Amino acid sequence: MSVHAYPVRAIRADYMRAGIGVVCFLAPLAVGGVAWPVAAVFATCAVLFAVFGLRAMGRQATRVSVTETGVSADGWRPLHIAWGEMSAMSLGYYSTRREKGKGWMQLRLKGEAGTVRVESTIEDFDSVVRTAARASSANGVVLDRATRSNLQALGIALDEERP
Numbered sequence: 001m002s003v004h005a006y007p008v009r010a011i012r013a014d015y016m017r018a019g020i021g022v023v024c025f026l027a028p029l030a031v032g033g034v035a036w037p038v039a040a041v042f043a044t045c046a047v048l049f050a051v052f053g054l055r056a057m058g059r060q061a062t063r064v065s066v067t068e069t070g071v072s073a074d075g076w077r078p079l080h081i082a083w084g085e086m087s088a089m090s091l092g093y094y095s096t097r098r099e100k101g102k103g104w105m106q107l108r109l110k111g112e113a114g115t116v117r118v119e120s121t122i123e124d125f126d127s128v129v130r131t132a133a134r135a136s137s138a139n140g141v142v143l144d145r146a147t148r149s150n151l152q153a154l155g156i157a158l159d160e161e162r163p
Contacts, residue, residue, distance in 0.1 A: 004064040004128060010121035011060050018053030022046050064118055066131050071109060073116045081111030083135035089143060091129060091150040105150060107132060130156050 025046035028034050034042065062075030070082040088110035095103035105120035107129055118128055133156050136143060143151075143158070151158065 001065060001067045002124065002127065004066070004118075004122045004124055006059045006062065006119070006122050008060065011056050014056035014059075015053060018049050018056060021049030022053070025049065059119070064116070064122060064128065066128055070111075071116055071128070071132065073118070079114050079116055081109055081113055081116055084139065085111045085113075086132075086135055086139055086141065087111060089132055089136040089141055089147065091147045091154075093146070093150050093153070105129075105154075126154055126156070129154060133158065 025042045029039055029042055029046075058076045062073055065072040065074075068083075070080055070085075072078070072080040086109055088108075090108045092106050092108070093103055094106065105125070107118045107120075107125075109116045109118075109132055118125065122128070129151070133151055137158060148158065
């Protein structure tokens, strides 16, 4: 069994972004003299940044456990997917810039109980993906082209090549 967590250093920047966003959008409202339509937009933006901060807190509280029998994510919404019940797997890459290498990956594992999402900022992300890829192969889960390409980028070979 292995337990994986999101390190604080990976989440610190999200906390800063959320805090700066909330302050920047609430400061004009605190000063006053803002027309109500502008105030509504600013308040909405402040709420969105606050939700982003809460999601960062949720990620920090989450622990992902990988065992021989399945994967579990605890935190605000605990979930367990048995490897034999995994029905879908996708590995997406999200770029922050035009040039590659400046982005993050997200692993999505779907089972009867729901979907476990794991971002590449988690400790030892590659081993989580490697174990999930073996389980998907054993279950005959069909992987899309993007997932196969992203697995290849991580150096993870599939047991058998699928369409």
